[in-house]
Amino acid sequence: MARLSPLLCTLLLVTIASVLGFTVPTKINYTWPNPQYDALEKLLYEGTRLDGLSLSDSVSGCKSRDGQEGRGTGNVAAEWVRFAFHDAITHNIDDGTGGIDGSLFHELDRDENRGQGMKDTSADFLKFAGRFVSRADIVAMGAIFGMSSCGGQNILPYGGGRVDAQKAGRCGVPVVEQSVDQFTEAFRHLGLNSSQAIALTVCGHALGGVRSVDFPNIVPPSSDPHQVIYRNFDTTPQFDSRVVTEYLDGTTQNPLVVNANQTVTSDKRLFESDGGAAMRVFQNAGDRGFKIACREAYRVMINTIPAGVSLHQIDILPAKVIEPQITIENGELIFKVDLRLTQNLTQPVPLDRTITLKWCDKRGSQSDCNGRVNTAQFAARSQPTQTPVTDQLGLSFYSYAFRVAIDIQTSVGKFWFVVDNNDGNSPTTYNNGGANYDFQQDSIIFLPRMSQTKNAGKTLHKMVVGVRIPLVSTRVYMKTYEVAKSNTEQPQEKSTTLSLDGTIPPQKGYAFFSGDVSANLLGLTIDIGVDTLDQSYKEEYLNARVLGCQAGIIAPTTVSTA
Numbered sequence: 001m002a003r004l005s006p007l008l009c010t011l012l013l014v015t016i017a018s019v020l021g022f023t024v025p026t027k028i029n030y031t032w033p034n035p036q037y038d039a040l041e042k043l044l045y046e047g048t049r050l051d052g053l054s055l056s057d058s059v060s061g062c063k064s065r066d067g068q069e070g071r072g073t074g075n076v077a078a079e080w081v082r083f084a085f086h087d088a089i090t091h092n093i094d095d096g097t098g099g100i101d102g103s104l105f106h107e108l109d110r111d112e113n114r115g116q117g118m119k120d121t122s123a124d125f126l127k128f129a130g131r132f133v134s135r136a137d138i139v140a141m142g143a144i145f146g147m148s149s150c151g152g153q154n155i156l157p158y159g160g161g162r163v164d165a166q167k168a169g170r171c172g173v174p175v176v177e178q179s180v181d182q183f184t185e186a187f188r189h190l191g192l193n194s195s196q197a198i199a200l201t202v203c204g205h206a207l208g209g210v211r212s213v214d215f216p217n218i219v220p221p222s223s224d225p226h227q228v229i230y231r232n233f234d235t236t237p238q239f240d241s242r243v244v245t246e247y248l249d250g251t252t253q254n255p256l257v258v259n260a261n262q263t264v265t266s267d268k269r270l271f272e273s274d275g276g277a278a279m280r281v282f283q284n285a286g287d288r289g290f291k292i293a294c295r296e297a298y299r300v301m302i303n304t305i306p307a308g309v310s311l312h313q314i315d316i317l318p319a320k321v322i323e324p325q326i327t328i329e330n331g332e333l334i335f336k337v338d339l340r341l342t343q344n345l346t347q348p349v350p351l352d353r354t355i356t357l358k359w360c361d362k363r364g365s366q367s368d369c370n371g372r373v374n375t376a377q378f379a380a381r382s383q384p385t386q387t388p389v390t391d392q393l394g395l396s397f398y399s400y401a402f403r404v405a406i407d408i409q410t411s412v413g414k415f416w417f418v419v420d421n422n423d424g425n426s427p428t429t430y431n432n433g434g435a436n437y438d439f440q441q442d443s444i445i446f447l448p449r450m451s452q453t454k455n456a457g458k459t460l461h462k463m464v465v466g467v468r469i470p471l472v473s474t475r476v477y478m479k480t481y482e483v484a485k486s487n488t489e490q491p492q493e494k495s496t497t498l499s500l501d502g503t504i505p506p507q508k509g510y511a512f513f514s515g516d517v518s519a520n521l522l523g524l525t526i527d528i529g530v531d532t533l534d535q536s537y538k539e540e541y542l543n544a545r546v547l548g549c550q551a552g553i554i555a556p557t558t559v560s561t562a
Contacts, residue, residue, distance in 0.1 A: 023303050025159025025313040032321055032432050035542055039132035040160040040314045044141055046397065047387040049128050049523055050543040055138070055145070056387040058124055062150040062237055065120065074230070075237065077146030078208025079117035080124075081298075084143035085204055086113055087136070088301045090172045093191045096307025102135035103165035105487040112173040115214040122487055129164075130491050131481035131525045132542075136162035140302035148388035150207055152239035153295035156389070159303065159311025164490070176218065176256060176266040180273045183266065190304060198270055198278040200301065203294035205233040205267065206243045210255050218255050218264045231255045241290035244282045247271060316395065318342045319417070319430040321437055323542060326412065326445050328466065332405045333508040335359075335412050339430070340384060340399045341419065349398060350421040357402045359415035362442065368413060376404045408468065408509030411442045443468050443537040444476070444530045447512070450504065451546045454516065461546050463517045465498060465528050466510030475531040476513040480544070483523035494519065521546060 030037060039050060047056030058076055065074040084100060091099035105122055107113055125142060129135040137160050144155045174186045187197035209232035212219040219231050233254045234242040246252040256267035271279050282290050303311065324337035337357070343349055357376045360369035378400035386396055406412060416431035450464040467473055476498040484491050498515040521544060529538040
């Protein structure tokens with residue numbers, strides 16, 4: 001460890017924590033419900049947005065754009081890292097503006113941001129920017145996925161809460177023709193000195209390379225117009241120190257070091273600016289030291305944000321409550337909830353594990369657990385996906401689904417879970433830090449089984465909600481929140497007033513309201529609300545699914561009392 005100390009002193013960049021613009025995520029005590037935390041946690045550790053579409057699948061296994069693992073014609077991880085760097089580097093330490101704020105989505109027409117990889121990456125990320133997850137948070141997460149998927153160190157902790165810029169920021173991304181002084185000034189705006197600038201550059205070029213179609217001044221194109229020539233920064237597809245060792249032993253083919261066009265050898269000029277001292281420190285640290293240094297360099301990069309923005313740390317949840325809701329399925333009033341448990345990969349999943357859902361009546365003579373606690377066992381088990389980040393942590397997930405038939409006269413109040421692995425140890429109770437999970441919903445409920453898509457383009461939908469009788473409504477409505485559709489548009493919010501639906505008879509204590517909603521369901525989140533003569537009710541749904549009346553359900557479990 002002693003030989004790492006020079007690296008830790010000069011290149012780990014830990015001291016930059018005091019620099020304006022670099023933010024250390026604040027650790028918070030998670031309490032349910034927290035929709036933004038839940039959405040970011042799911043994306044970071046399961047790799048998917050709320051409806052299951054995967055972000056991490058695009059990069060896992062160090063994929064290339066041509067679908068082949070390894071080098072191919074454009075390493076996805078390298079493109080995602082480059083995107084994050086270009087968003088961060090336009091930070092201005094002098095006035096606290098810029099950094100990773102998503103302004104890059106408004107700047108892709110600039111020559112400093114050219115390249116098909118930038119366009120591909122923006123398309124990758126846009127599908128995941130919505131109500132609870134900003135584009136800027138996805139850009140930072142993409143850098144984490146990129147490094148982790150190709151063998152680099154996890155850049156944890158990750159902080160969420162970045163705020164998207166609504167317009168382009170300043171220019172300032174370094175270009176290969178610039179002098180060392182110009183490079184140094186660009187990195188100074190980011191808050192880095194010359195040694196730290198070398199560190200971030202070499203760490204950024206541990207992956208990827210240059211395509212002739214994007215930069216013909218760096219990689220001359222082939223005489224065959226259909227052939228794209230791709231020159232890599234080093235000879236391995238993984239995140240390792242080969243970019244350093246090949247530079248120092250003279251075998252490098254990095255086109256920014258070895259090139260007939262000397263005006264584009266920016267890496268060479270930068271690496272030689274201190275006589276090669278920084279590169280030798282990297283070499284002496286070995287591959288492990290290099291990865292540790294780059295983890296810290298990337299941490300500074302993704303946490304460089306505009307002044308006034310704060311980040312909250314997104315830790316993996318040992319137990320996570322997923323989408324509790326009341327709805328009607330197959331003529332039954334159903335309470336649905338899933339519990340996701342985090343599992344250490346080195347430990348076997350207990351085969352005889354029992355998980356008990358417990359809840360109090362919401363109303364009636366035995367409300368608030370006054371004389372009765374309802375219980376039910378899970379109806380099905382599944383295994384959610386995981387990301388390169390979760391893999392490096394040595395963790396996976398198991399999810400347990402509960403589907404319980406209830407009566408509107410008693411409904412569901414507070415609930416909690418008891419997990420017994422039947423291994424001789426005491427059961428574990430998950431109860432939201434002692435407060436239990438306080439379930440407020442049932443005055444107005446969403447009915448995805450009764451809702452239906454009305455056109456071939458799947459953009460017009462009849463949405464149905466139930467309002468509990470005897471509430472007298474003055475207004476019933478649905479708000480929809482779509483994912484972003486283009487680089488310059490923000491996620492769209494719409495409000496639709498719903499009317500009493502005479503085609504659906506009241507049942508299970510509810511009257512039904514419906515309306516035609518124009519929206520793309522992919523990634524859609526909704527609110528439903530009802531205003532009465534003396535009170536308003538609103539329910540927040542993380543994910544809207546229109547399933548139609550044909551879909552089947554998991555059979556309700558038997559309810560017992562204790």
